Amino acid sequence: xxxxxxxxxxxxxxxxxxxxxxxxxxxxxxxxxxxxxxxxxxxxxxxxxxxxxxxxxxxxxxxxxxxxxxxxxxxxxxxxxxxxxxxxxxxxxxxxxxxxxxxxxxxxxxxxxxxxxxxxxxxxxxxxxxxxxxxxxxxxxxxxxxxxxxxxxxxxxxxxxxxxxxxxxxxxxxxxxxxxxxxxxxxxxxxxxxxxxxxxxxxxxxxxxxxxxxxxxxxxxxxxxxxxxxxxxxxxxxxxxxxxxxxxxxxxxxxxxxxxxxxxxxxxxxxxxxxxxxxxxxxxxxxxxxxxxxxxxxxxxxxxxxxxxxxx
Amino acid sequence: xxxxxxxxxxxxxxxxxxxxxxxxxxxxxxxxxxxxxxxxxxxxxxxxxxxxxxxxxxxxxxxxxxxxxxxxxxxxxxxxxxxxxxxxxxxxxxxxxxxxxxxxxxxxxxxxxxxxxxxxxxxxxxxxxxxxxxxxxxxxxxxxxxxxxxxxxxxxxxxxxxxxxxxxxxxxxxxxxxxxxxxxxxxxxxxxxxxxxxxxxxxxxxxxxxxxxxxxxxxxxxxxxxxxxxxxxxxxxxxxxxxxxxxxxxxxxxxxxxxxxxxxxxxxxxxxxxxxxxxxxx
Numbered sequence: 001x002x003x004x005x006x007x008x009x010x011x012x013x014x015x016x017x018x019x020x021x022x023x024x025x026x027x028x029x030x031x032x033x034x035x036x037x038x039x040x041x042x043x044x045x046x047x048x049x050x051x052x053x054x055x056x057x058x059x060x061x062x063x064x065x066x067x068x069x070x071x072x073x074x075x076x077x078x079x080x081x082x083x084x085x086x087x088x089x090x091x092x093x094x095x096x097x098x099x100x101x102x103x104x105x106x107x108x109x110x111x112x113x114x115x116x117x118x119x120x121x122x123x124x125x126x127x128x129x130x131x132x133x134x135x136x137x138x139x140x141x142x143x144x145x146x147x148x149x150x151x152x153x154x155x156x157x158x159x160x161x162x163x164x165x166x167x168x169x170x171x172x173x174x175x176x177x178x179x180x181x182x183x184x185x186x187x188x189x190x191x192x193x194x195x196x197x198x199x200x201x202x203x204x205x206x207x208x209x210x211x212x213x214x215x216x217x218x219x220x221x222x223x224x225x226x227x228x229x230x231x232x233x234x235x236x237x238x239x240x241x242x243x244x245x246x247x248x249x250x251x252x253x254x255x256x257x258x259x260x261x262x263x264x265x266x267x268x269x270x271x272x273x274x275x276x277x278x279x280x281x282x283x284x285x286x287x288x289x290x291x292x293x294x295x296x297x298x299x300x301x302x303x304x305x306x307x308x309x310x311x312x
Numbered sequence: 313x314x315x316x317x318x319x320x321x322x323x324x325x326x327x328x329x330x331x332x333x334x335x336x337x338x339x340x341x342x343x344x345x346x347x348x349x350x351x352x353x354x355x356x357x358x359x360x361x362x363x364x365x366x367x368x369x370x371x372x373x374x375x376x377x378x379x380x381x382x383x384x385x386x387x388x389x390x391x392x393x394x395x396x397x398x399x400x401x402x403x404x405x406x407x408x409x410x411x412x413x414x415x416x417x418x419x420x421x422x423x424x425x426x427x428x429x430x431x432x433x434x435x436x437x438x439x440x441x442x443x444x445x446x447x448x449x450x451x452x453x454x455x456x457x458x459x460x461x462x463x464x465x466x467x468x469x470x471x472x473x474x475x476x477x478x479x480x481x482x483x484x485x486x487x488x489x490x491x492x493x494x495x496x497x498x499x500x501x502x503x504x505x506x507x508x509x510x511x512x513x514x515x516x517x518x519x520x521x522x523x524x525x526x527x528x529x530x531x532x533x534x535x536x537x538x539x540x541x542x543x544x545x546x547x548x549x550x551x552x553x554x555x556x557x558x559x560x561x562x563x564x565x566x567x568x569x570x571x572x573x574x575x576x577x578x579x580x581x582x583x584x585x586x587x588x589x590x591x592x593x594x
Binding site (some may be wrong): 045 | 431
């Protein structure tokens with residue numbers, strides 16, 4: 001199976017769908033890493049390097065958007081959502097402008113660069129901005145479809161991409177729709193609700209559990225906001241136990257979003273996989289995912305726990 | 313400039329000042345000092361210079377204006393009301409829960425507001441974005457923006473300064489309301505941003521000094537900015553904070569304070585007297 005990092009998919013999709021003359025791409029001196037360089041090569045007249053100045057990039061993007069442009073503003077998640085949070089909130093979110101924040105290098109799988117670059121807070125930050133759409137694709141195909149959907153959607157969108165190459169999950173027949181989760185594998189004992197890179201891990205966890213006789217449903221939530229309440233409530237009612245998995249702090253991200261839905265609409269046993277309110281460190285991505293318990297093995301362990309709780 | 317034109321722009325500016333006082337008094341809050349100091353340049357831009365039409369506020373070819381110092385919304389609402397974007401009496405609903413006239417400009421709710429501002433340092437960047445869009449689309453509209461002198465303490469302003477010069481945005485004309493005062497006092501005591509001219513020149517801008525309350529100087533500088541190619545222009549407007557209301561002039565305490573009834577009546581009386589004097593000169 002091909003392995004592609006979703007940041008590669010981002011650059012390729014911008015080049016593919018960027019034929020739309022309204023599309024403008026901004027980057028903060030990271031175009032080779034965020035892969036917006038792929039767009040730049042094809043449409044140099046609509047690419048602007050903003051230098052290492054993310055606050056200015058976001059507010060300038062807002063001004064461009066008032067003139068009918070569809071603006072992709074790109075940097076690492078840490079500096080896009082983190083450093084420029086207030087610009088996104090006030091210059092983009094409040095006036096509902098057509099700016100798409102293309103945030104790459106999200107999560108601990110950034111690896112060797114360490115804690116300062118491993119953004120584990122962006123989903124929480126973006127989720128609190130009224131009207132913000134948050135897309136966190138799981139593989140190459142889905143990432144490209146997210147870019148397409150972001151172009152078609154009128155209003156602010158936060159797109160979260162990873163540095164690490166991930167295995168293909170979807171083929172060309174996959175149809176992505178903002179706000180819709182996707183059941184990847186059936187199961188009745190427990191549901192694994194994952195996003196981004198953790199979707200692949202959840203599928204691996206399902207195999208581990210299958211060998212133990214536990215049938216796990218796997219759900220991909222690529223749209224973290226607006227979240228697909230229906231698929232979550234259905235999972236709760238039909239499986240009675242849920243594990244969320246994300247490359248993000250367990251506070252504020254997918255786990256929180258799912259817990260909010262469950263508490264109000266369909267409570268069940270649940271557990272969250274993610275960074276447990278700590279900063280990361282330098283290391284190889286796979287080793288870090290193991291160390292911080294954000295991998296298939298960790299998901300399987302938590303799934304066993306909630307499954308047992310349900311049956312007690 | 314023709315004397316009759318200057319006279320009518322001056323009357324307009326004093327009417328904007330009355331709107332400012334009405335707005336802030338009605339709301340019992342707001343920012344009169346810096347609103348009064350930019351009334352002349354707003355009158356000049358909206359009633360003489362800018363290609364704008366209150367009947368077609370979203371015209372894609374219009375000139376744009378971004379109030380980077382968004383807290384001076386009372387002056388922006390004043391000039392928009394005088395220009396006919398919305399009824400003049402609505403100015404008195406400023407900051408009320410039921411009103412569309414928010415404490416800081418909201419482009420989604422107020423006709424004629426080109427960008428939502430209020431968080432300092434961001435408006436000038438958005439203005440640059442509009443100017444870049446004009447370059448991309450080969451359009452000849454211009455973008456105007458007013459910054460506060462205290463606002464220059466925001467680092468983002470200097471990111472914007474670098475950006476506009478780098479991309480040669482000669483369709484940007486920015487003004488600094490150089491009244492020397494911010495909320496906590498004298499700008500040079502709070503966090504000295506001077507020398508402002510040398511800084512912008514070093515960043516690659518064309519810089520012009522003017523008296524903010526002299527229409528000949530405003531017009532000459534804006535014309536010079538139009539003729540300056542390959543770089544943006546910064547017009548450093550030496551202004552009087554609180555201009556036109558004697559007890560508010562040059563007093564930083566009026567940065568963000570509303571007048572009481574007695575002060576309100578005195579302010580309106582002074583502004584009315586000035587308008588009467590100007591009308592007699594017609």
